[in-house]
Amino acid sequence: MRQEFDKSLTSLKSVFQFVQEFFSRERVDASHRYAVDLAVEELFTNMVKYSPEGTQAIVIQLEKKDQCLEIRLTDFDVESFDPTQAPEVAIHSPIEERTPGGLGLHLLRKLFDTMEYEYIDRRSRIILKKNLEVT
Secondary structure (H helix, E strand, O other), rough: EEEOOOOOOOHHHHHHHHHHHHHHOOOOOOHHHHHHHHHHHHHHHHHHHHOOOOOEEEEEEEEEEOOOOEEEEEEEOOOOHHHHHHHOOOOOHHHHEEEEEEEHHHHHHOOOOOOOEEOOOOOOEEEEEOOOOOO
């Protein structure tokens, strides 16, 4: 499934409805819903907040291939930011010694099997993959 969303935080309600529709249509086990909701919210929100120069809609694609779920978010006419190269968060350090930011990406790295990044012609795409086999 593929859908475009206005580059605005007010689109989040529609984004979550899109995820719900995908889960229902593809019969994805509800145990994966938290991770997917967190991923699309984190990445969509980051695209809105940190790449305001792009005004085109953000495209979200969800696809189930056998027992693998693939999430793709694409932002257009923006500068490159590769989340796969973002530094690890010092989660074991005292909070007063930590630098703000990065916790959302840290959680996505833990919840998903792979995170990939593509940047071509000012188009930024983040791809997450998750094994759907319930263990």
